[in-house]
Amino acid sequence: MDVQIASATSRFSDRVLRFLERVEHRVAKTPAEREAAYRLRYEAYIREGRIEPRADRRLHEERYDDAPNCRIMTTFIEGELAGTTRVHVASDESAVLPSLAAFSDLIAPHLHLGRVMTDFTRTAARLEFSKHFPELPYVILRPAFLASAYFDADFAIAMARAERVAFFRRVFCFAPWCEPRDYPDFMAKVACMGADFRAVHERIEARYPFFRSTAAEREALFGSLGDAAVDLSQAMSGRRRFETQASAAP
Secondary structure (H helix, E strand, O other): OHHHHHHHHHHHHHHHHHHHHHEEEEEOOOHHHHHHHHHHHHHHHHHOOOOOOOOOOOOOOHHHHOOOOEEEEEEEEOOEEEEEEEEEEEOOOOOOOOOHHHHHHHHHHHHHOOOOEEEEEEEEEOHHHHHHOOOHHHHHHHHHHHHHHHOOOOEEEEEEOHHHHHHHHHHHOOEEOOOOEEEOOEEEEEEEEEEEHHHHHHHHHHHOHHHOOOHHHHHHHHHHHHHOOOOOHHHHHHHHHHHHHHHHOO
16 A cells, blocks of 8 residues: 555656646735735635635735735746745744734744744635646645745744645644634634654655755745845755755755
């Protein structure tokens, strides 16, 4: 059975690697690009009954989306917007992290110690693409994995609904850090999940090679985070260690 599972995983990874040839990840920078992400989020969350209807039909959270340590990632398939996810990077208690709203007791102690954390939130896919491409959830979350690698995160975390816990456990080696809790303005309980990224990232890349990336790709996506008006000095130091190790690898 283990051989069969390994073979199936390998075939899936090969398919995703081929699929990535049609994919482009971008940081949403312009007002129009960010607006497209907010509307895509809204469509996905309202379709799943996770938020109340809004007259403007957009899901924009000023405190989190406009924070300097945030990047709103968008994923395009052959030039068409297919999905989005949001990544925050932080290394101190003053950081803006969405997960702190419900899980400060679990997260703040790590930030107090100066540990670098990446927070994956507001992931959404366009319905017509998700119907045709089962690879899409992995591809949309790939930039969040790349951010964790770029900053050599101590921990990567995410808030997961009950039906997504198994996905995060299997793909990112995340473990639940608590029982599901209420989250502000969200119509479902979520669990805080996380992993020691340094301990698991090589294992994840070995199982899912499509999460691998070059230093150039990571720099293109996240280099500007180093200029953000927050204290990310530890994160940047960690990122340099990661790239030094990567450049020395055969």
